Amino acid sequence: MRHGPLIAKLATVADLRESDVEQLIRLCDDVRTVPARRDILSEGERPDHVHVIFEGWAARYKTLPNGAQQIVAFLIPGDFCDLHVAILGHMDHGIVALTSCRVAYIPSAELDALTSDHNGLTKALWWATLVDEGVLREWVVNVGRRDAYERIAHLLCEMHARMQMVGLVHEDRFALPLTQEQLADATGLTAVHVNRTLQRLRSKDLVEIASGTLTIPDVGALREAAGFTGNYLHIQRRALVPR
Amino acid sequence: MRHGPLIAKLATVADLRESDVEQLIRLCDDVRTVPARRDILSEGERPDHVHVIFEGWAARYKTLPNGAQQIVAFLIPGDFCDLHVAILGHMDHGIVALTSCRVAYIPSAELDALTSDHNGLTKALWWATLVDEGVLREWVVNVGRRDAYERIAHLLCEMHARMQMVGLVHEDRFALPLTQEQLADATGLTAVHVNRTLQRLRSKDLVEIASGTLTIPDVGALREAAGFTGNYLHIQRRALVPR
DNA sequence: CGACGCATTGATTGGATTCAACTAAGGTGG
DNA sequence: CCACCTTAGTTGAATCCAATCAATGCGTCG
Numbered sequence: 001m002r003h004g005p006l007i008a009k010l011a012t013v014a015d016l017r018e019s020d021v022e023q024l025i026r027l028c029d030d031v032r033t034v035p036a037r038r039d040i041l042s043e044g045e046r047p048d049h050v051h052v053i054f055e056g057w058a059a060r061y062k063t064l065p066n067g068a069q070q071i072v073a074f075l076i077p078g079d080f081c082d083l084h085v086a087i088l089g090h091m092d093h094g095i096v097a098l099t100s101c102r103v104a105y106i107p108s109a110e111l112d113a114l115t116s117d118h119n120g121l122t123k124a125l126w127w128a129t130l131v132d133e134g135v136l137r138e139w140v141v142n143v144g145r146r147d148a149y150e151r152i153a154h155l156l157c158e159m160h161a162r163m164q165m166v167g168l169v170h171e172d173r174f175a176l177p178l179t180q181e182q183l184a185d186a187t188g189l190t191a192v193h194v195n196r197t198l199q200r201l202r203s204k205d206l207v208e209i210a211s212g213t214l215t216i217p218d219v220g221a222l223r224e225a226a227g228f229t230g231n232y233l234h235i236q237r238r239a240l241v242p243r
Numbered sequence: 244m245r246h247g248p249l250i251a252k253l254a255t256v257a258d259l260r261e262s263d264v265e266q267l268i269r270l271c272d273d274v275r276t277v278p279a280r281r282d283i284l285s286e287g288e289r290p291d292h293v294h295v296i297f298e299g300w301a302a303r304y305k306t307l308p309n310g311a312q313q314i315v316a317f318l319i320p321g322d323f324c325d326l327h328v329a330i331l332g333h334m335d336h337g338i339v340a341l342t343s344c345r346v347a348y349i350p351s352a353e354l355d356a357l358t359s360d361h362n363g364l365t366k367a368l369w370w371a372t373l374v375d376e377g378v379l380r381e382w383v384v385n386v387g388r389r390d391a392y393e394r395i396a397h398l399l400c401e402m403h404a405r406m407q408m409v410g411l412v413h414e415d416r417f418a419l420p421l422t423q424e425q426l427a428d429a430t431g432l433t434a435v436h437v438n439r440t441l442q443r444l445r446s447k448d449l450v451e452i453a454s455g456t457l458t459i460p461d462v463g464a465l466r467e468a469a470g471f472t473g474n475y476l477h478i479q480r481r482a483l484v485p486r
Numbered sequence: 487c488g489a490c491g492c493a494t495t496g497a498t499t500g501g502a503t504t505c506a507a508c509t510a511a512g513g514t515g516g
Numbered sequence: 517c518c519a520c521c522t523t524a525g526t527t528g529a530a531t532c533c534a535a536t537c538a539a540t541g542c543g544t545c546g
Binding site for chain 1: 315387470
């Protein structure tokens with residue numbers, strides 16, 4: 001945790017050397033604060049920076065013609081916002097800060113340079129996007145084939161596992177700064193139904209929610225209820241390779 | 244089309260040289276036939292080959308504890324099955340042949356070697372996976388926020404656009420070798436409801452389906468009904484760069 | 487305080503599922 | 517060559533999960 005969530009996350013999978021870590025830290029020296037509800041990136045934009053969340057929560061979202069919104073991913077500390085625009089050119093969705101966020105702005109060119117002399121980093125970044133893809137597949141399953149109860153339980157399990165990866169879970173408790181409206185936009189439900197479903201989860205003592213903090217008294221029980229296995233997150237802890 | 248769908252697809256985006264094309268063709272010399280309904284890759288597998296569909300349709304799918312299935316992607320000629328397992332290690336989902344498929348088996352090691360001396364190819368492969376990711380985001384929106392009617396219309400629009408990319412659409416007509424059951428598994432609906440919804444689409448003359456062939460008399464009208472814009476497919480035709 | 491965002495509750499509606507039966511098409515084997 | 521069986525598509529009726537519409541509580545903040 002000494003180096004922040006990004007390195008914590010990448011170190012769990014890639015053979016990062018001390019020198020890689022130093023390079024990453026140097027890249028992330030331009031950290032700005034984005035207030036809640038502000039777009040970090042808007043649809044159609046062609047950013048010349050790559051963005052990494054250092055602190056706070058954000059969401060990828062798409063808006064339909066009728067005004068309905070669908071959140072397609074939650075971004076937590078350590079997550080890249082747009083590793084892809086360097087290649088795809090423009091954003092096909094927006095990213096909005098859900099809380100006040102501290103975001104690192106990395107010039108695309110510098111990242112390009114770093115990854116082209118291919119060290120362990122390229123693979124680590126690849127890995128990050130591939131895990132994102134795995135998460136997306138699971139989200140399709142979630143909205144496609146689980147009922148509201150399992151769906152929300154599953155989402156909470158996922159966020160618990162991901163927050164744990166970056167060291168933000170303490171005693172099965174972590175900050176969940178989402179409104180029920182946002183949970184609804186992520187699960188394809190309405191806020192009203194999210195409310196009723198959360199009540200069911202609470203009444204069964206699977207979750208406790210108080211002032212933006214989620215507590216999961218029995219992780220195993222919640223995972224059972226959700227049908228959650230974290231296999232798609234491809235978590236595998238490795239040691240940090242010395243210089 | 245002279246070189247098959249994979250090169251056709253990659254050439255629309257990357258600066259492929261003649262030499263790149265030759266390399267790709269050489270890589271794809273081991274083409275095998277997989278019968279319909281057979282798994283090309285199973286969940287949990289750790290393949291030492293990377294697979295590309297040359298002919299036929301396949302589907303990525305996940306199975307839930309209760310037996311429900313969710314298709315999370317359709318694979319058509321030119322699509323990679325598992326560009327990611329080289330990095331993630333194991334398959335977190337299965338891939339099944341929907342029709343008899345001709346599949347190229349590329350040894351992972353050879354692809355690694357090819358991409359590590361980074362030519363235009365690396366970027367092209369990156370691009371392919373990033374588009375897949377964009378498609379997945381749209382699928383989340385599809386099952387999360389569109390009703391059955393728009394949902395199926397949107398899926399058909401997408402497949403039309405993707406089939407067009409690899410030159411498999413002729414006069415707004417293309418092979419759609421999917422059962423209504425499979426359409427249901429892809430859209431998070433039941434086969435019964437897919438049936439009724441297809442009837443509505445037919446009655447409005449938005450689609451015609453006969454013996455595994457889909458005809459879209461008025462592409463604009465169907466896209467309008469679906470709220471479809473292909474922006475997330477990141478299609479952009481470029482010229483082939485000469486050697 | 488009043489306004490606003492968010493959570494909560496009730497009543498009602500509706501889209502999609504479920505269960506079940508039935509038809510059509512295709513393949514197989516006696 | 518037809519009886520038989522399987523698979524895919526179709527239709528109807530009943531049911532249910534979640535949406536919709538609407539109102540209320542409640543804490544916060546300018």
